[in-house]
Amino acid sequence: MSETEIDRRILLRNIAWGGGGMLLFGGCTPGAKSGATGKDSELPAVEGAEIVGDPGQFPKMFKESPEFAQQVAAGRLPAVAERIGQDPLVLKPIHEIGKYGGQIRRGFIGAADFQNANRFCSGPDNLLFWDKDRSHVVPNIARGFELSADRTELVVQLRRGMKWSDGHPFTADDILFWRDDIDLHDAFSRGSGTPKLRVRNKPVAIEKVGAHTVVYRSPAPYPILPELMAGITDVGGQAFAGPTGGGGFAPKHYLSRFHPKYTSEAAANAAAREAGFQNWTLHLKSLNSWALNPGLPTVTPWITRRPINNPPWELTANPYSIWVDTEGNQLPYIPTITMSQSKDIEVITVRVVSGQFDFQDRGLQVDKLPVLVQNEKRGDFTVHRAPGDSMDCAIRINLAYNKDAEVGELLRTADFRRALSLGIDRDQVNQTFFLGSGTPSATMAAKNSPYHPGAEWQLKWATYDVAQANQLLDRIGLSNKDEQGFRLRPSGNGRIRLNFQSANAQANFPAVGEMIRKQWVQLGIDVTNQTVAAALLSERSLTGDLMLFISNVATDDPFANPDTFLPTVPNNIAGMIGIPYAKWFVSGGKDGTEPPEPVRLLKDAMRLYQRGLEADKAARIPLGQELFRLHADQVWSIGIVGFGLITNGIYTAKNNLGNVPARVYNGNQVKTPVNTLPMTFYYR
Known part of the structure; x- marks a missing residue:
């Protein structure tokens, strides 16, 4: 039996022992009191390296790694000051000046996980x-x-x-x-x-x-x-x-x-x-891929040495990096990052537990948090938690779905979407899959966001009310059922069948889909639930083949980050709310499809969005609040759980890795955890 198989058995045994509930322990994150998720515990303050903007505070002399110094001595590289230039990007590390050397080991899941490096070592x-x-x-x-x-x-x-x-x-x-x-x-x-x-x-x-x-x-x-x-x-x-x-x-x-x-x-x-x-x-797009093309010139602290499609994925320090510390040491301190490929999410956790990774974030799901904490000493690492600022788990709805005309019309019917939302037991989903770390919610801004429209909107059409859901479905003419109790199409030609397609990514979204599939049986709604590779999901979104897709929805800022919230993206899965509609809006009506009458309020939402782009921050606030009211009332996506640890909310770091923030601000716009600024990490 291989070491990986033994570790997998230990992992599964510990998960079973943890039971998915609240397991009490101390010191999961420095400064934390107790609790498996940290939702109700005291977490450390957000911290991070600081950019020094005053040129008067810039270092006068520059230093470099021994490897680069050797290349300079051999005439293969210019002097470090010439490589950095007149205007270095100076960082004050959070804790101390580091030292050169070592290798950061991480894991990734195949070529579809190309954002792994972007979200860690792109700068x-x-x-x-x-x-x-x-x-x-x-x-x-x-x-x-x-x-x-x-x-x-x-x-x-x-x-x-x-x-x-x-x-x-x-x-x-x-x-x-x-x-x-x-x-x-x-x-x-x-x-x-x-x-x-x-x-x-x-x-x-x-x-x-x-x-x-x-x-x-x-x-x-x-x-x-x-x-x-x-x-x-x-x-x-x-x-x-x-x-x-x-x-x-x-x-x-x-x-x-x-x-x-x-x-x-x-x-x-x-x-x-x-x-x-x-x-x-x-060809040009492929050449301009940092992950695929080692020959591509970049301005990142590390550059690709071995591409993602020929694992292990390897990156090495950029000799022309503009990042330096306050003492003039060119960053990064650690010259090499090696990412080994794991065949699935579970293996990532196994390898963290067995101490094989030095820093890991991608692939760490909340339901594995108890076993990660239980094995901190064994793997010589620390688990860090950083609750997010968006909806971690939601059902994105393709409002432009037309592969099945009848189903498409239902998805464009507000009361049908509202009924589906009312038929979800969010507390059960939250406790079962996310250890209670999230907040059941409609698709909504966080409570501390200026765009939050008020407490009364947090659960708009998002309480668990099977009776009201069935009343809504009856009211829109779906009262006829077959012998198994499933509702028939408006035409009477067979039962209504919906389809979930999701990837096992930040969370086990297919398992969430299976739970919701069973809950919707009480509404008489039949659902098929598929696990699909992330790359295939992207392809199907562009062809309009996705109907319902369980993933996260970024709700941190509806103006700076609208792509999963409004029809603004015409060319990738982020725009699944309605790619033909996004094409119409982006082209000024020259391309795509104008939103039809049942979803006409998308036009109002897009007008609010456009007004917000031209407004200063203070003037954006009421516009953003109205956007969230519209989205929650129309249920353009079905929010389930948010503002927890699901999306980039957990990261582990070896205990000998210095300058790792105890907690960072977790948000999509800051590409968490790249905002930990790993170029300042070093081995003690």
């Missing part, structure tokens, strides 16, 4: 980013920014002397190349570009005013643009969005060789076919 590579509390936007790989008084112009200043990982200068030309030759190119977006750079359906112009300065000129006030650049959006960094044609910048000197504008259509397509791609656009 992040946003031009702008959030401070540790997500209270305001700060410069990141850009050295500064300024919004004009009328909110129509954003000046972004780049770091002088900053270079791509191959040593080529990073300049304004890399931003313009991305915007003009990728984002706005007909082959990528039919010329419309990312919705994040459109205001009133008109494009934001980007102008170069110097090698290290660009100006974003909007046709109307657009004060939210810095927040979009700081978040997980199409303009939120190459590592996240490069493979889909986004990012906000791209290495012109490298990618232009494969672009027809700089060669020819024939040459670009010939190179694509030689590489195994149908056309040059697919």
Whole structure:
């Protein structure tokens, strides 16, 4: 019997012993009192490394790792000061200055888990980013920014002397190349570009005013643009969005060789076919994938040495990293990250428990929290908890579903959705799968969010009321049932059948689907429940084959992060609320499908959203509150449990790993846990 099989038996035995309930223990997270989840226990304050913005406080001299020093001595690298440039990104580590050396071992689940590295070791590579509390936007790989008084112009200043990982200068030309030759190119977006750079359906112009300065000129006030650049959006960094044609910048000197504008259509397509791609656009997207292409120049602290599709996935320190500590040591301290592939989520937990991973977050599900804590000493690690700011578990509904016309019309009927929501026992789901760590809720902002519309909306159409649910279904004409008690279609031609498709990802969403399937039997609603690979789910969302999809819904900010909440994304699974509707909104009615009468209020919601993009923060608050009222009342998605540990809320770190935050702000916009700033981690 293998070691993994033995560890799996230990894991399953401990889970059975833990029983899925509340297991009391001390010190799960430094500063915690007790409790398996930390929902009611005292957690440490949010902490993190700080960006030093005052040039007067910058270190005067720079140092580097022994490996890079050897390469400099051998003439294979320029001096460290030349590699970093005039404007380093200076970090003050949370606890202490570290030392060089070691390897961080992590795990990932196959090629579909490409965001694993983006959410850990990408820097992040946003031009702008959030401070540790997500209270305001700060410069990141850009050295500064300024919004004009009328909110129509954003000046972004780049770091002088900053270079791509191959040593080529990073300049304004890399931003313009991305915007003009990728984002706005007909082959990528039919010329419309990312919705994040459109205001009133008109494009934001980007102008170069110097090698290290660009100006974003909007046709109307657009004060939210810095927040979009700081978040997980199409303009939120190459590592996240490069493979889909986004990012906000791209290495012109490298990618232009494969672009027809700089060669020819024939040459670009010939190179694509030689590489195994149908056309040059697919080839270019693949080349711009940090996870797949070790030859891609990046500005991340680590660069890919061995790609995700040839595991183990390996990354190594970027010799041109702009990150340094307050004593001038070039970061990262730890030169190598190695991610081994696990065949499923359960194996990730097994390997953490047996001490094989140094830092892990992805794949740690809440129901495994008791066994993780029980084995802290055995694996020489500490479990950290960071409750999130969004809906962790919800049913996303494809409101544009048309593969079955009758079912599609039902899904577009508000009272049908309300009945389905009333038929869910959220407390049972929360206790069974999430150890009570979440809050049963409609799709809603967190209570401490300025966008929360009031306590009376938290459970709008989200209490467990089977009687009311059945009354609603009867009232909309679904009173006829077959011999097994399942409701018949309006046409009478067979029973209504709904379909869940979900992946075992942040949580065991297919198991949640199975519980809800059984609960909906009391409503006379028949459901099939499928476990589907994440990559296949993405494909099916684009073809309209997904009907109901259990996952998380980001509700931290309906303006900066609307993609799973409103029909704003036309090209990936985030837009499953209605991809044809998203195409219609994004194109100004030129493409896609206009929302029909039953979901006409989506138009009102999108008008509120557009108004919010042009408003300052204070003016956005009432608009956001109205958006949540609309969403909760119309049940455009069915919120189940939120604001707990399900989404990136658990991370484990070896006890000899220094500068690990006891707790970080957990939010989608800050790409948690990349905001732990692992480039400051070191081995004691």
